[in-house]
Every structure is written in C-alpha cells, then in structure tokens.
Amino acid sequence: MPFAAMGLSDAVMAALSDVGYETPSPIQAATIGPLLAGRDVLGQAQTGTGKTAAFALPILSTLRAGDTKAPRALVLAPTRELAIQVAEAFQRYASHMPGFHVLPIYGGQGYGPQLAALKRGVDVVVGTPGRVIDHLNRGTLRLDSLEWLVLDEADEMLRMGFIDDVEHVFEKTPPERQVALFSATMPGAIRRIAKTHLRDPQEVTIKTRTTTADNIRQRYWIVGGGISKLEALTRLLEAEPFDAMIVFARTKKATDELAEKIAARGYASAALNGDIVQAQRERTIAQLKNGQIDVIVATDVAARGLDVERISHVINFDIPYDTESYVHRIGRTGRAGRRGDAILFVTMREKRLFKNIERATRQAIEPMDVPSIAEVNAQRVxxxxxxxxxxxxxxxxxxxxxLVETYRHEHNVAPAQLAAALARLAQGGEPLMLESAPVEKSAGTAFHDDAGGEKKGRKKKIATDDSNLETFRVEVGREHGVAPRNLVGAIANEAGVDSQHIGRIAIHDDFSLVDLPQGMPDDVFEHLKTVWVANRQLAISRVKNSFGDSASAGRRKPGPGKDKPRHKKSAAKKKKMKAGSKSPSKAKRRTS
Incomplete structure (x- = not known):
C-alpha cells in the first residue's frame, strides 16, 4: 500500500513528496494504520528499518493546533545522537506545517536554550530519559497536555540502565495518552512495561532472515602477515572507493589517537566519543554531512543513532564484544535501502568473538585480503x-x-624530463609510490600492534626471561572464585598478550598477583582496569615489589614447596606437640 492510501494528512504527504518517499517500509506499513486509528502499538524491528517515520508520520498527521504551549508528543530515545536524528526527521516531515516546533533535549547541552524553547512552546519533545526527568523535576516540562508517548529503541534504554527513568516518565503522563513502543528485541523487562502501560496494543513483529541488512556487504580480514591494523586501514583508505567512512574503536583514547594518525595521512578526519563536548559533536556531524570531513573515528555509544547518507563504509578497527554492538555499528551504512560496506578486523585471539557474530547474525561474513602495495600504487598513479x-x-x-617553453629553451631540458620535474613539484613532499614499511623489532616486549606477533624465538626468550616481566595486582581473588586460567584467559584476550608470555600467578583471598611483560601501553592498561573476571572488575595496578621481594607482605612464590618461615613455624609446633605427648593426662585422653 502506498503512503497516499494510508490516510496521512495533506501536509505530511507534501513533505513525503519532497523527500521522494512513495512506498512504506514493512514496519511503516504495519504500524501507521493502527496508530492513525488510535491504537497503542508494540513494534519489534531491527535498527535501520524506518521506525522513525513509522511513528512520526501518524503523530504529525493527527496533531491539531492548540492554545497550550505544552508539548503534545514526547519521544524518549536512549542517546543524544538518536534524539537529534529523530528531531530532524520530525522537522523534515513537518516542513509544510507552519508554526510546528520540535525540541531535542539531552544531556551535554546547556539548559538555557532548552528552557527558552520550552517557555516559548513546542509541539514535540524528543529527549533522553535523564534530561527529560531533570526538566520534569524542575517544573520546566509539563506533560498534562500530552497526547502521544513514544519509546524508541526500548531495549537499548534497558541496557543503558534507563528503565527506572522510563517508568517514572510514564507515571507523569495522562492516562489517556497513546503509546508506541519500538524495540529490536523484547526482553522480559520491556514486555512488563508494555503489559503495564500499553492498552490493548497492536503487536507488530517484522521478521528478517538475518539481523543485518542484506544490502550491506560484510567482509573480514585476519590481522597478520606483517601488516598492522593501522597500515591495513591506510591501504583501505587509498584503494577502497568510499564516500564517507566510520571507523569504530573500543576506547575514547583510541578514537583520538587513530583520528590523528588518519589526519596525518592526508584524510579529513575527526574523533567522536563521550568526552567531546556536545557543541563540537554536532559540528563534527554537520561537517560529515556536508563533506568537510570524510572519516569519523567513533566509539559505539557516540555513533548510536547516527544517520548520514554519505556513509558508505564501516570499518570495525576493534571487534565489538557483543553481537548487538556489531549490528548497530554496521547499521550506520546501507540505510534506507542504500548499499553499504562493512569490514571487520579480526585478530587470531578474537576468532571466538567473530564466530559468535556470524552465528548470531546467521550470515556468513566473507574473507578479504588487504590491498597490496602494488594495488595501492596503481590507485595512486x-x-x-x-x-x-x-x-x-x-x-x-x-x-x-x-613559461615552460621559455624554461626548456633556456636550460636545454628534454620535454619529458621537464614534465617529470613539474609532476614531482605538484606531488609535494608526499611520495607518489608506497614502499614496504620496515618491520620494527621489539626490545623484549610481548605487547605488539596485532601485526602477527614476534617470531617464535623471540616469544620463547620473553617467556623465560623474568627480567622482562613486572608484577601487577588485580582485585579479584580466591574468595571470588577466580582460578589462574580465568586470569590468563582474560588478560590474553583483552591485552593482546600470548598466554606463554604471562609469568607467575599468585591467588590470594581478595586479590591476585600476576607477572606480565614490561612496556604495557597506557590504553591497554586502562582497558584492563575495566575487564570483568569472576563478576568483578580487575582494577589492575602496578606493584613496585616483585614476587620474590621481602617487602611484598602476604605474598609467596608459587610452587609445591612452602617458604622458610612456614617451615620453621611448623617444625616448632611439631616439637612442642611431641614434648606435650609425654604428659600422662594427655596420653590417657588419647588412649581413651
């Protein structure tokens, strides 16, 4: 059924004509009718399927001009980026509705502009739960005239810990309001909210063959072969035709460092993470949209809800720890039926995570080779x-x-030679051809840039040389149920250290000590602090004294034998017991 036959208002239909929409997506086709008829809707569909229009079009078609300045519709979104995206969509679909006002409210932005807009009056508020509750508590947001309440990506709000805030917002809304709840998954907590707050909802489930879009080409590259991830990314930037690209890294610090390195290679790039102030984030997204920036390096949370038509490629520089993050990441490309490319970097120790992603998405990810130096040079030429x-x-x-002809006659230079000189002048300081990067030899450290590791001889030397190890303390011990294998597995997977490079481990009651190679990078050290083992964070810290130092109170070397103080204490105790056995009374008690 086309949009024209769905009963949408003339103003909304004019806006749809402007943007070129004719046929609704499955989630839109299944929900617009019930919402226009006044039914509550419980919709389940993956990200990137057009959920925003599914609720925005009915809301705009039913809004009536009123005297009140209080909002008639409230949309709750889990992140700032998604709130901004939804607000922009409302504004676009309301382009033929004079006097319509939509306001995104979210943390990270000053209260001044939000308070001024609320005082003037708005029709639709799109906000994150925390900032919405702040305004409710301040009395600057009134919901007594509310006609619509929408929960977008409800499962993500549950994952981010906003579910109590959502319940609080429901309690502040009029009982006769109409509710639309959309979620990619339906965990028990979301079902409970739907049962409590929705009235006889129309349930809509858009089943897909996979959890990832078919119009996204998915490929992976096994890190190794003497090529680091940074070098592989550089070759992809040069040889892979792209319009705009998002590169995903795990940590905020990694996004800043990687964006700087990409910029140093001549590409307009910027970082997008939680430490960047909101005004700068908005400028960065605007620059991405208008072509001033071509590459964004982002964390998962910072890029959630980002919808920029130019994004043709998503690079998973660091593999995500869960499949939901992977689906959301690659959903930044291939939006609304466009073609997209997603490339995943996988190290050997991350193969288990990779297999989990393939299994959960029910879609094979095809292998790929990093462009060779010859291919990169061919592209440069x-x-x-x-x-x-x-x-x-x-x-x-x-x-x-x-000018050139005059120079050629004055200096008697062959035309080809003169042209070559001018070509070199035009190229500037950057070499035209890419050369093989020399392999850097490590000075006895097992922390490497995922470039395939050191040679076997180097590994054996590191593993047996205690002078290359330093001692670390982790805040998980025997009383938490941890075993050495748990620590080895976590550190090997999270820090990129081969298990044979991990030295001695001592498990104590409430902490443990472990020897690791010297030279741990700062970003790896900070990441290990947040890693969970036995339901506790490692909270790793450096220990000044090693296992064998006498200053290490409460520690002992691992091994079958006990230390000397314990031997002496045990021997003295045995001697005392032997002497006491001569007492008749004690002997008698033992006999009896």
Missing part, C-alpha cells in the same frame, strides 16, 4: 593521472605553456 586530465580540461594553461 590513476589518481595522479586523473588530476592531470582534470587540469587539462579546466583550461587556462596558456601562461604556463609560455
């Missing part, structure tokens, strides 16, 4: 030729022709 062609086509070369 082609681009250089294209620059020459475009310059010739632009014209206006007469002054330069005269």
């Amino acid at each position: 082609e681009r250089f030729k294209q620059r020459i062609t475009e310059t010739l086509a632009a014209g206006g070369l007469e002054p330069f022709e005269e």
